[in-house]
Amino acid sequence: MNILDKIVAQKRIEVLRQQEYTTVEKLKGYDYFRSEVPSLKAFLQDENHNGIISEYKRMSPSKGVINSMSTVEEVVPMYERAGVSGISVLTDSEFFGGNKSDLVAARKVTRVPILRKDFMISPYQVYEAKAIGGSAILLIAAILSYHEAEELSKLAKDLGLDILMEVHSKEELDRVNPLVDVVGVNNRNLKTFEVSLQQSIDLAKAMPQEIVKISESGIYTPEDIFLLREHGFQGFLIGENFMRDKNPGQACMQFSAAIKATVGHANKREDD
Template sequence: MNILDKIVAQKKTEVARQQEFVTIDKLRKYDAYNIEVPSLKKHLTDGKHNGIISEYKRKSPSKGIINNISTVENVVPLYEKAGVSGISVLTDSEFFGGNKSDLIAARKVTTVPILRKDFMISSYQVHEAKAIGGSAILLIAAILSYDEAHELSKLAKDLGLDILMEVHSKEELEIVNPLVDVVGVNNRNLKTFEVSLQQSIDLAAAMPNDVVKISESGIYTPEDIFLLRENGFQGFLIGENFMRTKNPGEACIEFSNAIK
């Protein structure tokens, strides 16, 4: 069993337990559930923002602790000041040290679209993403069938959420459905956790020209951004590069100034 299989198995247990604790009917009563949220796709394509989706995360299965000091309240407002197109917040606790309360806190201190970064396998999680203030959900092609992804996508659209579909191969592009707003190429192999920007470059040629493309993981320098832009990418998900610093928000501002 690889790390992705372990995460999905754990997620199924977590979701089943959470549904007993907080029902969908209860989620519908949350304030954020009935509030319109900003669109991630629009912020990636409006020409006013820099295309970066900056990430708030504490740890990862491959790197261990990344940053367990910086708080959402300190980091997220500076991400917005940097002109980012979106902010990704990890809500997986077991493997990434995240929490749904991180996204709730982020929503309170920013007007930027927030991506709920988690391993989405259930319609319950989509309702939950809406209830805690998310603007978009992440769907990982590697763990979903076409029908499963389409069902989750339809619910997300019904709730006013954008969909970011993450792929790792040409074969996984077949799972992308017409409802998907953004397609992201994860440069990290979720089975081996090796990283290469070449993965984005190779897949870009196989993606339709009208698709909003973002590259995820392994982006460390302004030169990486310039290379990806040349290959048709409009968005760049960056987390570890900022979160490993003493001041992630300021690091994001400095990086953003360098790619103007």
């Protein structure tokens, strides 16, 4: 059993337990369940934002503890100041050290779209995402059939949430249904956890040009951003690069400034 299989098996247990503790009807009574949220797709298409989906993540199965000190309240407002298009919050506790309360805390301090990043396998989790203030859910093609992904997508749309579907191969693109708002290519092999931007570049050729595309993992420099933009990517999910810094928010702001500076230098050379 690989790490992805272990995570999904544990998630099934967690969801069953959580449903017994908090029913869907109770979730529908939460304040955020009745609130409108900003659209991740719209922010990714808005030129006033830089395309970055910055992530709040404490740990991962492959790297262990990444940052156990920086709080949501410290990091997220600075992510917003950096001009990001979205903020991804890990809510898996067993393997990533996250918590649903992290997303609630993030919603309180930002107006930017928030992606609930978790291993979504049940409609219950979609109701949860809405109730805690999420703007979008993550669907991972590797763990869902076309029918399962379609069912979760329909519910998300009914609740006013965007859908980011993550793929790792050309074959998984066949599981992307018409309701999906954004398709993300994960450059990390979920079975080996090795990372390569070539994964995005290769899959971009097989994706319809009109799809909003993002690249996930392994993005460390402004040059990586420009390379991926050349291949049609509008969004870039970055977590570890920022979270490994003792001040993730400041690291994000510096990265965003470096992107602007590089663009400025390129434009000046063209003018000369």
